[in-house]
Amino acid sequence: MNQDNKTKKAPTSAQKPLRSAQWFGTQDKNGFMYRSWMKNQGIPEHHFQGKPIIGICNTWSELTPCNSHFRELAESVRRGILEAGGVPVEFPVFSNGESNLRPSAMLTRNLAAMDVEESIRGNPIDGVVLLVGCDKTTPALVMGAASCDLPTIVVTGGPMLNGKHKGKDVGSGTLVWRMSEDYKAGKISLQEFMDAEADMSRSTGTCNTMGTASTMACMVESLGLSLPQNAAIPAVDARRKTLAYISGMRIVEMVQQDLRISQLLTRESLINAIRTNAAIGGSTNAVIHLKAIAARMELPLTLEDWQTYGQQIPTLVNLQPSGQFLMEDFYYAGGLPAVLKRLGDAGLLYKDCLTANGKTLWENNQQAPCYNDDVIRTIDNPLCSNGGICILRGNLAPRGAVLKPSAASPHLMKHRGRAIVFDSFDHYKERIMDDALDVDANSVMVLKNCGPKGYPGMPEVGNMGLPPKLLRAGITDMVRISDARMSGTAFGTVVLHVAPEAQEFGPLAAVEDGDWIALDTDAGSLELEVSAAEISARLDTLRQQKTHKKTGGYLQLYIEHVMQADEGCDFDFLVGCRGADVPGHSH
Incomplete structure (x- = not known):
């Protein structure tokens, strides 16, 4: 290569x-x-x-706390556009915030992408600046822009400052999962748990862990869609405003050069993103989002690509939930340029990929310094030697499933245990608190009907909390399997995105209490130790029991058209690049 x-x-x-x-x-x-x-x-x-008319696509909303500072950020972009001789026009699009939106922000990612695409195509815009931050706003805006293929630059809102709790740095999201388990295990009181709320989120910005928001910010930078250092500058750091200002200037030049998003989003830049995801210990959600973005540009990207190009890449970034530090520390250590420099030096990048500033990825990063080898490890001293997303296949996941090795327990990476089955998330919540539940540390927790169509919206519930009786016994991790997703801030030996999902009568739907399941990450296998004939018979019974219920509205559109996790969960009718021409625009 x-x-x-x-x-x-x-x-x-x-x-x-x-x-x-x-x-x-x-x-x-x-x-x-x-x-x-x-x-x-x-x-x-x-x-x-x-003069070039530059759209500022803004996902500001007070209901999206990660993006609540975007009015101010947009002003910096506006000033940059004006200085460069462009005309800024700001417009709002649907802001699918992760923290408040029910039932799941993933349900509305495609809605936001549709909003973005039609807003860009239908308006007098020559180029666009995408203001993104919270988890789904990044892929949604990139997906919509990709289908229009105009000059495009991304400005991320940046991570919040390090959380501070009892004199220690704590990570947003990750602190919730850990303290919730500690409370259920009886290690801390309810008051101690509640007191940590304000300590975790002490400035505007996205999660300060390597969650989905930070992951997608790194994906954007590695894809060349933003200026260098976009991923990690803290939201409240003045340098974030400077980057926004310079991005505003740069988009005017991109229009003058006709440098479109299709020249930046290529097969090679997608492979760079896969490798970057491994190096940063990025979220499993990136698998779904990158696939959806690639499909909008009509570029091939499969689960096998994650296996081929990412599996053996070491995790270099020592950030929660996989490691120790937070995004503020990551920026001070050198940010993503330092990671790209180390990958490039090891021959693990397509160096000639073009980026938004008109230079190649390597021209931008070949001199990038690293100021802290503990936060950003060297290739020969990684946090995890094989940090890439692990792709699993077998009779339980014929079209694939994913696992994040850097967040998992090594002793569970090859495991065989009896299934404890939850038919829905409500069933899980009802059953998990029962101390009479027949479960032990070797059991495999299985959650069904939380996939794209099953929930619907594929929520981040795959990292099911462990049974309280096992937490009290000191058990901190178990193998968990579902067709759901997991927050990038979460951790554990969790198999996700099982495809086909249970709602579509994938083999996951056939699992029953007591069935034996075998996981082997080295072999990339996930097997239900039940005969093919028995699995088929169980699925036939479930099909006969299924009832069809019309929900109406967007929810009905979603259920009828969303694709499976291995396909990116986009709507089948949105795949492809339709360009910026407006059909029937004459008056």
């Missing part, structure tokens, strides 16, 4: 007239109307005379 091909350069001159001229560039009735109504905002005439 040649990873040092001849350096690609961005085009240096505009290849076509400004797209916005179709609205503002004509001296007729249509041009009159478009310009006139825009002028009611006080926009001067000369802004319509050949």
